[in-house]
Amino acid sequence: MEQDVISARREKLDKLRELGFRPFGHRFPRTHTCQEVHASFDQLQGPPAAVPQVALAGRIMALRSHGKAGFFDLVDQTGKLQVYVRQDRVDPQTFEAFSLSDLGDIVGVRGVVFRTRTGEDTLEAQTFEVLAKALRPLPEKWHGLRDVDTRYRQRYLDLIANPEVRRVFDVRSEATRVMREFLHGEGFTEVETPVFGSLAGGANARPFVTHHNAQDMTVYLRIATELHLKRLVVGGFEKVFEIGRIFRNEGISTRHNPEFTMLELYQAYADYTDMMDITERLISHTATAVLGSPRITYQGTSVDLTPPWPRLSMVEALRRHTGLGLEDLGDDAQACEVGRARGLDIPPHATRGMVLDKLVGEFVEPHLVGPVFLVDYPLELSPLAKRKPDNPEFVERFEAFVCGGEVANAFSELNDPDDQRQRFLDQLAEKAKGNEEAHVMDDDYVNALEHGLPPTGGLGIGLDRLFMLLTDSPCIRDVILFPLLRPLKE
RNA sequence: GGGCCAUUAGCUCAACUGGUAGAGCAUCCGACUCUUAAUCGGACGGUUUAGGGUUCGAGUCCCUGAUGGCCCA
Secondary structure (H helix, E strand, O other): OHHHHHHHHHHHHHHHHHOOOOOEOOOOOOOOOHHHHHHOHHHHOOOHHHOOOEEEEEEEEEEEEOOOEEEEEEEEOOEEEEEEEEHHHOOHHHHHHHHOOOOOOEEEEEEEEEEOOOOOEEEEEEEEEEEEOOOOOOOOOOOOOOOHHHHHHOHHHHHHHOHHHHHHHHHHHHHHHHHHHHHHHOOOEEOOOOOEEOOOOOOOOOOOEEEEOOOOEEEEEOOOOHHHHHHHHHOOOOEEEEEEEEEOOOOOEOOEOOEEEEEEEEEEOOOHHHHHHHHHHHHHHHHHHHHOOOEEEEOOEEEEOOOOOOEEEHHHHHHHHHOOOHHHHOOHHHHHHHHHHOOOOOOOOOOHHHHHHHHHHHHOHHHOOOOEEEEEEEHHHOOOEOEEOOEEEEEEEEEEEEOOEEEEEEEEEOOOHHHHHHHHHHHHHHHHOOOOOOOOOOHHHHHHHHOOOOOEEEEEEEHHHHHHHHHOOOOHHHHOOOOOOOOOOO
16 A cells, blocks of 8 residues: 555656656755744735745645645744645646645745635745655654654654654754853863773763774773763863763663763862752753743653752651661661662672662652752762762762752762772772672773862763753653664564 | 563554454545635555464464563663
8 A cells, every 4th residue: 555655656756757847856945934924924915016925845744635726734844834826826837746746745835925814824836846756655644653663763754743742852952052052151161072982981881892993902882971071170171061972781761772962061179069059050041941931840740940959968868758867777788688678679799878879769769859969979889979078988979850860960079099099999899799880990090180180070961861851751762863773673 | 681561554543252354544536716634526455563373263362573662670
């Protein structure tokens, strides 16, 4: 059946060529977009002799033929405009070409605007040409394209059939622009650091591994931009940021895609409290810029992102949500028992800090409607963060939560090279115990610290998750144009 | 990786406890010079995700695979 449609359209293609048209056209200068015609309709109208000619192009999204005349809806990036074609107002080949039109064809029209009896702004065509003949049929016009698999595999069809999808990606683009401008306004310099490296560090994650043929060497795709950006702070970039693609070799879920976009920024002579300040200002500013208000609604929950956001220590948060205090966790072995008693899957050699993190992840984080900063994390979970001066088992670190999800992670950067080397060694021990996500040793980075990293605050924001919040999307794939999918098998 | 669910015409969806696979849109033919989910008349369209099994009979029940979704790890 689909083949019948395609062959019927190919026959029309041949007929268009016989009529002297080029069904895959060239440059078509437009004078207006659909939106501009609607906006300036009154100026475009006037005494019959002086009515200006306009030229528009777009896709035919509805077709209403009436024998010796017809209407169609022309859709471009800005919206829709109805076009009217009359046999007695165009030359015969043009009307013939119009009668060979199909839904989905890309066409260019020139003519004058008028308003129909029913009050719709309409272009009466004087010329009509096909700029790209559509050989395949579009999805159904009322219900759009629903099949999730097809929506992701053929995102262009999703974008044509479901206008709200386009809006999501417009918001994404605009929010990215706003954040860049905000950071430039704060004096940050944007840089690009390598995707490939001979090791992948800066986060707890498994990397993708590939091979460079010419150098015959194993290369890893980055799992964070952190270690390169801090090298730049050593080199004198005092406010630096990168918006970049990150790759983590882990499962796919509504909140995980193997490649995703992260904003990381570093500010010399600052600490994690400065990062809280910039986080709440950046996010509320971005929401206001793209949504018109710092108040967002995500999956039915309304949240006001106006600063300041409350700050709650991780330990205090656990106490409020479970009644458990740090003293109840005891030593590592006791903590594991407490965690297991609460139904958590605790690995054999877990420490008290790891159990604390698991408990908070299970019983606290999902309930943090926020916005809220959860502050002061256990040392062993944060091998790149600076210890708290008054409590060396914890570090100056926070995660920001909105609607039960983490939107930012930041800390005062560890700048003591000896402490950093020891933390890497501890991570290697973790890896030896079977934790595949533990950090690797990065001697070159420690070497950089030995040249002096100023006290620095660092921040990471997972932009896809932020865009999910801003567009009220329940699934990360809804904010990624081409999410990773398995290939279709024959 | 585990559990549950889904997959029917190009698209969106029906089909009761196993009993002749349907509709709307799209497509094709015809009518129609202000329609807009255009309308009216007619026609075409299916290896029911793939393979196997049970049965007189399978879209429906069972097994295996594919792809996707949700939940969990």
